[in-house]
Every structure is written in structure tokens, then in C-alpha cells.
Amino acid sequence: MLSRLCPRSRNVVYAASFTEKFSYIRDALCSCNLIAQHRVSTNTSEHSSGRAYADYSIFKGKAALVMTPLPARFSKMDSGGLKVDRKGVVLLKFMPAIGQRKYDYEKKQYFALSATEVGSLIGLGPTETCEFFHDPSMKSSLEGLVKKTLTVSPLGDGNGYFFNLSVLNAVQKTNERLSVPVTKAEFAVIRAACGFALPHMMGWSKVMQVQHPEHRGLLPGQRELKMVTDVW
Amino acid sequence: MLSRLCPRSRNVVYAASFTEKFSYIRDALCSCNLIAQHRVSTNTSEHSSGRAYADYSIFKGKAALVMTPLPARFSKMDSGGLKVDRKGVVLLKFMPAIGQRKYDYEKKQYFALSATEVGSLIGLGPTETCEFFHDPSMKSSLEGLVKKTLTVSPLGDGNGYFFNLSVLNAVQKTNERLSVPVTKAEFAVIRAACGFALPHMMGWSKVMQVQHPEHRGLLPGQRELKMVTDVW
Amino acid sequence: MLSRLCPRSRNVVYAASFTEKFSYIRDALCSCNLIAQHRVSTNTSEHSSGRAYADYSIFKGKAALVMTPLPARFSKMDSGGLKVDRKGVVLLKFMPAIGQRKYDYEKKQYFALSATEVGSLIGLGPTETCEFFHDPSMKSSLEGLVKKTLTVSPLGDGNGYFFNLSVLNAVQKTNERLSVPVTKAEFAVIRAACGFALPHMMGWSKVMQVQHPEHRGLLPGQRELKMVTDVW
Amino acid sequence: MLSRLCPRSRNVVYAASFTEKFSYIRDALCSCNLIAQHRVSTNTSEHSSGRAYADYSIFKGKAALVMTPLPARFSKMDSGGLKVDRKGVVLLKFMPAIGQRKYDYEKKQYFALSATEVGSLIGLGPTETCEFFHDPSMKSSLEGLVKKTLTVSPLGDGNGYFFNLSVLNAVQKTNERLSVPVTKAEFAVIRAACGFALPHMMGWSKVMQVQHPEHRGLLPGQRELKMVTDVW
Numbered sequence: 001m002l003s004r005l006c007p008r009s010r011n012v013v014y015a016a017s018f019t020e021k022f023s024y025i026r027d028a029l030c031s032c033n034l035i036a037q038h039r040v041s042t043n044t045s046e047h048s049s050g051r052a053y054a055d056y057s058i059f060k061g062k063a064a065l066v067m068t069p070l071p072a073r074f075s076k077m078d079s080g081g082l083k084v085d086r087k088g089v090v091l092l093k094f095m096p097a098i099g100q101r102k103y104d105y106e107k108k109q110y111f112a113l114s115a116t117e118v119g120s121l122i123g124l125g126p127t128e129t130c131e132f133f134h135d136p137s138m139k140s141s142l143e144g145l146v147k148k149t150l151t152v153s154p155l156g157d158g159n160g161y162f163f164n165l166s167v168l169n170a171v172q173k174t175n176e177r178l179s180v181p182v183t184k185a186e187f188a189v190i191r192a193a194c195g196f197a198l199p200h201m202m203g204w205s206k207v208m209q210v211q212h213p214e215h216r217g218l219l220p221g222q223r224e225l226k227m228v229t230d231v232w
Numbered sequence: 233m234l235s236r237l238c239p240r241s242r243n244v245v246y247a248a249s250f251t252e253k254f255s256y257i258r259d260a261l262c263s264c265n266l267i268a269q270h271r272v273s274t275n276t277s278e279h280s281s282g283r284a285y286a287d288y289s290i291f292k293g294k295a296a297l298v299m300t301p302l303p304a305r306f307s308k309m310d311s312g313g314l315k316v317d318r319k320g321v322v323l324l325k326f327m328p329a330i331g332q333r334k335y336d337y338e339k340k341q342y343f344a345l346s347a348t349e350v351g352s353l354i355g356l357g358p359t360e361t362c363e364f365f366h367d368p369s370m371k372s373s374l375e376g377l378v379k380k381t382l383t384v385s386p387l388g389d390g391n392g393y394f395f396n397l398s399v400l401n402a403v404q405k406t407n408e409r410l411s412v413p414v415t416k417a418e419f420a421v422i423r424a425a426c427g428f429a430l431p432h433m434m435g436w437s438k439v440m441q442v443q444h445p446e447h448r449g450l451l452p453g454q455r456e457l458k459m460v461t462d463v464w
Numbered sequence: 465m466l467s468r469l470c471p472r473s474r475n476v477v478y479a480a481s482f483t484e485k486f487s488y489i490r491d492a493l494c495s496c497n498l499i500a501q502h503r504v505s506t507n508t509s510e511h512s513s514g515r516a517y518a519d520y521s522i523f524k525g526k527a528a529l530v531m532t533p534l535p536a537r538f539s540k541m542d543s544g545g546l547k548v549d550r551k552g553v554v555l556l557k558f559m560p561a562i563g564q565r566k567y568d569y570e571k572k573q574y575f576a577l578s579a580t581e582v583g584s585l586i587g588l589g590p591t592e593t594c595e596f597f598h599d600p601s602m603k604s605s606l607e608g609l610v611k612k613t614l615t616v617s618p619l620g621d622g623n624g625y626f627f628n629l630s631v632l633n634a635v636q637k638t639n640e641r642l643s644v645p646v647t648k649a650e651f652a653v654i655r656a657a658c659g660f661a662l663p664h665m666m667g668w669s670k671v672m673q674v675q676h677p678e679h680r681g682l683l684p685g686q687r688e689l690k691m692v693t694d695v696w
Numbered sequence: 697m698l699s700r701l702c703p704r705s706r707n708v709v710y711a712a713s714f715t716e717k718f719s720y721i722r723d724a725l726c727s728c729n730l731i732a733q734h735r736v737s738t739n740t741s742e743h744s745s746g747r748a749y750a751d752y753s754i755f756k757g758k759a760a761l762v763m764t765p766l767p768a769r770f771s772k773m774d775s776g777g778l779k780v781d782r783k784g785v786v787l788l789k790f791m792p793a794i795g796q797r798k799y800d801y802e803k804k805q806y807f808a809l810s811a812t813e814v815g816s817l818i819g820l821g822p823t824e825t826c827e828f829f830h831d832p833s834m835k836s837s838l839e840g841l842v843k844k845t846l847t848v849s850p851l852g853d854g855n856g857y858f859f860n861l862s863v864l865n866a867v868q869k870t871n872e873r874l875s876v877p878v879t880k881a882e883f884a885v886i887r888a889a890c891g892f893a894l895p896h897m898m899g900w901s902k903v904m905q906v907q908h909p910e911h912r913g914l915l916p917g918q919r920e921l922k923m924v925t926d927v928w
Contacts, residue, residue: 012310052306056347071440074516082516088440115520115682116649123652146461185348185362188355189430190422198653199660200440203518208535208552208664284770284778288811303904320904363704417812419825420819421894428895432904538748546748579752580881588885593883662885663892667750672767672784672896 031161055093056193058186064103065163065180066093067190070112088201090118090194091151094165094178109167109178111150113194115201122191122198126158145170160184276406285326288425290418296335297395297412298325299422302344304435320433322350322426324382326397327412341399341410343382345426347433354423354430358390392416469682495642502550519557520657522650529627529644530557534576536667554582554658556614558629558642572632573642575614577658586655586662590622597668609634624648733856751789752889754882754893760799761859762789763886764810768899785896786890788846790861790874805863807846809890811897817919818887822854841866887891893910 055068068091074082089112095103111134113121120130134148147168152161160183167176182190199205287300300323307317321344326336343366345353352362366380379400384393392415399408414422431437519532532555539549553576559567575598577585584594598612611632614624624647631640646654662668738801751764764787785808791799805828809817816826830844843864848857856879863872878886895901 052435052438052441054316054435054439056436069436069439072518077273084518094273109509115653116647119651119656120649122656123648184346184355185352187351187433189347189351192351192354192427192430193434195656197436197440197579198656202657203516203654204520204533204657205440205611206516207518208661208669209516209531284899284902284905286768286780286903288898288900301900301903403886415812416819417816418813420896421815424815424818424891424894426755427898429900429904432827536750548750579885580879583883583885583888584881586888587880652775659888662888664736666752668749668752668765668887668889668893671750671765672893672901673748 060180062097063178063180064095065139069197073201084203122194127154129153160187292327292412295410295412296327301429303432316435350426354426359386361385392419524644526561527642527644528559533661535664548667573629582658586658591618593617624651756876758793759874759876760791765893766895780899807861814890816892823850825849856883
């Protein structure tokens, strides 16, 4: 059965892995700002430029949760330097189960976490809950028609968290709910992986790459003075 | 068949450390899934492509524990992008002592930790225990004939953990137990090193490498608009 | 003199984001020591050498806080090796609000955190406060004329911190106060991003880059001996 | 005075920065194993191969503490792969004060922390103490003649730690004691920097660098089977 269902959707995906990523990026932007969306079309180039894809998948009885990080994107300035023109995100993809270990890729729902939302997630105490609200159409004529809510609440006994996504669509008159229980061990992976991803989402990792050094030492006088001020 | 094959390859590999790594990878896969095994033979190529090896060794009175990280492996997609085709692991190698600071390499036993198992390990509280069950022959005709159990339990007084591996082999009618006490300091190293290894096992580190930027700046109008939406 | 000079350069730099970064570096140094300032002019070269810029911005009702990391700068030694000739900093830029989500760039104030100050920040307990005092003119004839004080104090209920900058200028007879409330989630981002930035500010990340290995293996005898001593 | 004393010792150092590093490495090895020492002479090459140097300095009233990380060193195997032939260390250099903010470089004392000792340090609780014993002449005819003891003990009120180095030299009939109080903020830097350094000292950072991917996808059959086992 699995072989009947998954491969089909998979084929769709892999045949058109560009468009899958397209939806990734689109969704990522939706929850950030509109401007970037206008640039999505230019992203096709990225896909032939050795981009890499990896995720962390949690398959449970009623739904699956797939997390994928997206780094910040830089553009070149006239000065020759680089600046972030789009922040990165951690993208959550929820898929409902339609049988034992079978998940309906067609019914997937995305939710893109910003740096601050990731901070909220990794800083979550064992008994705390956090909730995020996104509007994919923010600042467009469709604003308010689709409401996404992600709630992360403790499973109890510090044994992990419930990841609950609700998507209210006023146009299609639908309200989908997708729930994935995340164990303490799985959350430890999410915390470590998202903590690693943060500086890359923010573009700080690129900034910190050491530039080629100048062929120049310090004058003795400067060295002494510097030592004093370091001590200070 | 597997049980007949694995030991043989082990003997073979003992000679050169190149083939030793070969057995590493084989074993890493054994405890994950069968498919990968079919690909092991293709791995030899990796060894001439500047691969690096490093481990963390804990030598104690009755046994030694050697930890080795293995990164995710990527394959190229038709689109030109890269995707993870095999997740990484942290490989544990146990060897019984046969005298003072002498360990029997022939009797070594492997146990490969997945990302989530690593998450369970690094998230372990000072008084908590975790236990993992692996079947090297999972999904083969030999399923259930070899049972590996790794138990990590507190030494007491928050002074570290006991790493206990038991390998029950119904074919060879053997039940080997290997125990290594890990001090609090050694576990701090394991926690830091495994926390570092996680994003690489998952392939996220590769994903986050910043791709070459496009030659394109933001129009002033866009910059202002972006500022507003960032505030949102 | 400095007070007359700095604002001027600030105005100059407002035009292009290239020169804005220029003022970043200038200010970063101001709050460290004077020597470096003498070198600022030489920094322009850096900007055409593929440097990257990224920040983390927190926009609130009364003011905005923008954080930017600056890596350590290395210079080449006669031996061919590299040594840090300027430590990195995390630069804080405060801007007062002048309307809804509008901030006065002209009235911005900088405060550059050293490695140890960053350590103090990321080690801050939920109920703890830390306070830093900087004198941009330290060791110059203007010493003591401008006093900058950054106070980071808990918002209460472990819900984040208040970032409060006060700049007392005896020359211009001004005392500006800029306050930004930072949520727990935003502080988690600051903690993770600054923890990531630290080794780069210190130059340790560059030191740890593995150098090209020598073409040389270990003799078998050495390998055994090594095993013994490792056990020691 | 500073200009009289420091520059001199400094000149010695910078003129002969190779030999300074030599003593670094020698000391680092002393506390690890003998074999490596025999190879120190071959290290000269390293110094012209773009090695980088950076440290973290804590200058206090009675002494100064300078920390420097050294990465693992790899050697090439016949197979073309790389293996660690020497573990890295975090090197501590103590210098006694001889006046206000003046430190006697000639009287410096080194202490090299292994991965496990670093683990002990970064895992230290606010009220805990750790103590390390090194013998620079271990396994030589001079074994036991020089005893180095590093004690890290709490300053009280969770306000940092005392770093206390004692060097007992039976040959020179000397017993030097060097003490540096480390604030909570400084220790937070040490913890973050050493936590960053650990995987590089162990060589894991090199291992995790993703190798060039093979031009090969998965067969559909394999993909399905893999999905099942991933779910498992």
C-alpha cells in the first residue's frame, strides 16, 4: 500500500523538486513579508547551484512533522560586500496519516518559523507553552482569509511536547487540525538542530567568516598601548 | 546469512585501518536498515576522497568504549541540488579488556546511534536512564536472531553514567555484556561532541552553507517596506 | 575633537550602507581603545573584499535595538602565521522611535560588547542584572566627557530583559536614554547568536581550522604505544 | 615601565614566535604522551603554513591567565584518508604579576587541558571544584621530578572560580603558585569558547565536513523500503 501511495506523491515531488522547494520558499516568505515573494520567481537559479536539502522527520500515528532549515539569502552590494536580503527560516511541514505509516503528501500544510519564533521554541521550559499566528496573505487583499496557528504545549511529566497546527481557511470554508506528539528525545534534537540553524538563518555565520587578513602588523607603540587598554 | 557474512568481513577488515572504517560503515548501517548495506560496497570510493577519521576513546578496567561520528551522505539530484541519501550516526564500539589496558579487538561490538537516540543521550538528566534496542537483521529473514540493547544509567550522585551493551545472538547461542563506566567529565565531552555532531548527522550543516549570492540589491522602496514588515 | 568628529562621520555615512558599516567599525573601536581608531581609515579596503553584513533587529514602541557581530581581525606575521590584531565585538545600535514603527537613524547610539561582556550577557540568570560602562574617549584628552552605560535588567517573571542605554555627554550637555524591552524569545535568540559569535570574536574559530596534514602515517609500534599512553 | 619590560619579552617572543609555539606544543604533548614529542621537531613546517594564533587573556592583580586552543593534527593514511595523529588541547599559560598590570613572561607556566579535562571544566557546577595533575616528564627518566597541579575552585556566591596552578620542581627545588580569580562573566566565555573548541580538539569537526557527494540517486525500490525503516 505504501508503495502504491507514497511513490506517486514522491514521484510528483522528485520530478518537480523545484516546485516543492518553490512552495517551501513561498511559504517561508509568506510569513515574513511580501517583498521577497516578488522575487521568488528568481529562485529557480538557486536549484541548479548545488543547493542541499535535508530535514528532520517525525512520523507518528495521526500525522507526520518534517522540519527543514533555510539559510539567510545574501545579495551583493555595489561596494562588493554582501548583505542579507532575506532572513532564513525553519520550515515545518505537517502531513495527515491515511493509514499505518502512510501520510497524505497532497494535504500537507506548511508553517515557517522566524528566528524569534525559533528562539521561543528552543527556550521553552518543560511546562511552558508557546503559540504562533501566521497569515500567509498578510498585507495582500486576501489578508485574514487564511489563519494558521501553531501551538507547542507540554505532553506532561516533561516528556516532550505536542505540536499542533490549525489552518482556518475562510475561502474554502475549511479548518484543518494536525497534531504530532514530539518525545523529549526528539525535542532535544529539534533544540540542538534549531540552535545550530539560528546563526545561519540570521546570516551571522556568513558575517563571521574571517576575511583575508591584511599584510600588516602593529607598530610597537600601538602594541604596548593596546596591552594597557586590554588590561583595563 | 548476515551472521555468517558479518564476522567474516570483520576478520578481513582487521588488517588495515582502511577496511576497519569499512566495517564501521557496514555496522552503522546494519543497525539502521538493510538497504544501505547493499550500498556498502560502493563506499570504498569514499576512502580515497580525503575522508577523515577521529574518535573519542574511554578505556576502563573491564572494557573500552570508542565513539566515532559519521556525517550524513548526500547524493546529487537531477536538478543539480543535493539530498541526504543516508543519515549520519554516532557509532559506539565496545571492546572487552584482556589484561591491563589491553582490549580484544576481535570481540568488538558496534552500536550506531541515530539522531533521535543521540538527542535522548544528550538530553539525559543526572538521574535518568535511557535504553535502545537494535536488530542488525531488521526486515531480513534473520530478523530477531540478534538483539542488541544499549542501556545508559546513572552511576549515582550525578557522577556520570554506565554504558552497558548486551548482544544476544540466537544463532551463535551467545549473550555478551560489555560495561563501561563514564565519568561526569567524560559525559560532558560526549554531550558537547554529540551536540556538535547532530546537525552534521542530519545534513543540516550542509544545507546551511550559504550559496553564492545573486548580483542584486534592494530598491530603496523595498528597503523601507521591508523595515515595516519586519516590525510586524 | 572626537565629539565634533564622530557625528560628522555619522552624517556622511548615513547616505550609503557601505559607509554605515564604516561607522559601525569606528564606533566598535571607540568603545574599546583609541589605537584602533587610527587604523579605521585603513578599513575601507575590507569593504570591497567580500565582507558580509547581517544583524538582529528588535523594533519596539519607544526605540529599536539592532545587534551586529564583528569577527576578530587577523594580521600576518613574518613567520607566515596569522595573529589577532583586533578582537571582534557584538555591536548594539539603539535608535529612538519617532512615530509608529519609524526610528530616527540620526539619533542612533552605539555600544560595542567585548567577549567578556558578551559572556556576562549570555550567562545572565532570569533575575540577574548586568551593567557596563564605556568611555569612547578613553585615554584621550577627552576622557570622561562622554559616558555610556548599558544596563540589562529583568522584565520580571523571567519574561525577558530591559536593555537600557544612557549616554551622558558633558560637551553637548546632553543625557540620552534609550530603552528596549527584550522578550524571553528574543533573548533566547541573542543568547544563541552571541554564543555562536564568541569564538569568532575571539579568533578561536580561525585557529581551529585544521591545517593541511603532513603526508605521514604512524609506524605500527607507535600506534600500539599510543594506545597505551592514551589509556594512561 | 610597562614599555620597558613587556616589549622586551614580547620582542623575544615575536622574533621567535616559532619557539614559543614550540614550547606550547611541547607542553601540550608532555601532558598527553611521549610519542608525539619525537615529532615536535617536524612542526616547524606548520608555522609557515598559514597557522593562526588567538587566545583569551585574563589579567588580574597577582597573575595573568592566557588560554589558547590547539586543534587536532591529522596525518594522511596510505588509503588517502586522514586520521588524528595528535589530539588537540586548550593550553593555559600563567604569568606572575611584577607590578601594576605588568607580568613576567619569563616566569610563565603552561598547563595543557585534554578533551576530558575541558569536559570537566565546562561541566563544573557553581559550587564544584576540579583538580588535574600533570607530569611533564611522564614515562621519561625524569618522571615524578616535576609535578603540576591545576585546581579550579568556586569563588563563592556563584561569582566565578579560582584558577590555581602549583608547579613543584624537585630538581630546581622550587614550588611556584599562580592564582587567577575568574569572574562569572569570564568563565561564561571560557565555557562557550572551550565548548566550541572541543570537537576541533577531538578532530570531529574535520570528520563531519561533508565529502563530495557521489553522482548517484536511490533506486525507487530502495526509497520505499528506506521510508518504511525510517518510520520504524
